[in-house]
Amino acid sequence: MTTSTTPPTEHRSDEDSHHHPPGYLGDKAKVLARLRRVEGQVRGLQRMVDEDTYCIDVLTQVSAATKALENVALLLLDDHVRHCVADDVRSGSTEKVDEAMQAITRLVKS
Amino acid sequence: MTTSTTPPTEHRSDEDSHHHPPGYLGDKAKVLARLRRVEGQVRGLQRMVDEDTYCIDVLTQVSAATKALENVALLLLDDHVRHCVADDVRSGSTEKVDEAMQAITRLVKS
């Protein structure tokens, strides 16, 4: 799964080890559906603000959207650890563990 | 600002005390601009996932969008406390303090 024969995929990181399908490949439809729902929530928020909805009602919806995004992050992280990090560890590396711990720290601190 | 002569506004809560402009009225353009930017971030996330972007790069963007939403919440809360809660306290009530503390608890725990 980490060989260079996998088809080229879009990505930003330039390390060779990233040239393989993302960990969320099997959950892609689910991740996209959740992100579309979050987009709908954020558009709903704009409508609420535009219509002078009471502050607390807007805040409740912001909390709901934030929680939904947090759950997307946890799903992506689960897939990443289960696939990319596990593959990397099995191949004898600890590079992806370092990287994953940084992402987890960002999530916990945000 | 809390008189009953203010024009009727859209809101969900049905209490009479809510029939006045929301606390974020003076920041409406700013709140809307921030929400539009979050919407752009969430659409960007869908594009990233659609293009199989590396998990960690997606996660970094999810963290950025979450942080942006959190900042919208803090701006709304600031306006709410400064206007609606302060007006309510001055009028001798503590009802809005109770309600604001519940919203703050949701924010801190999310």
Added chain:
Amino acid sequence: MTTSTTPPTEHRSDEDSHHHPPGYLGDKAKVLARLRRVEGQVRGLQRMVDEDTYCIDVLTQVSAATKALENVALLLLDDHVRHCVADDVRSGSTEKVDEAMQAITRLVKS
């Protein structure tokens, strides 16, 4: 409650407006009891680590202690807003609102 006839109290901030009983005065026994319980949890954690307790069991207890501290913060904040901030607002000031919003931001972001 905000008169200058209240007995001098220990405090770190040097502004005159602080020379009055803290907002948590009525909840002092409750706050102290909760802090003693958190202290017990943190000592229990040291025992667990000293005895090589399994990582996940230690982590579960760290989460419990963190949540307990968060609840102490929410109780202190509730009392502060309800007493100190409300008194200040009634006296025509917004200084304590600014200060409280900074504390809330720290809590939400931590």
Added chain:
Amino acid sequence: MTTSTTPPTEHRSDEDSHHHPPGYLGDKAKVLARLRRVEGQVRGLQRMVDEDTYCIDVLTQVSAATKALENVALLLLDDHVRHCVADDVRSGSTEKVDEAMQAITRLVKS
């Protein structure tokens, strides 16, 4: 490190796979030192409350202690993933990945 010849250690979980040194073994002195410092912070908080310290100053210290505990959690988690989870993955299991993801979820949501 995961062989069954390691000396029996104190732990709460009863699964056989846990009968090996905890992931934080190499960081034990560091973890204990940090926990002792948190204990000191919590005792300091009791003193502050006992002396009627101004609410905001107490809240600032509660935030500092909470952040310190969060950092202990991240250190324990880092060691756990790097040692226990990695060993488990190398041995062909995913059991510890499931368990670690639950702990991470608790941390992110708290």
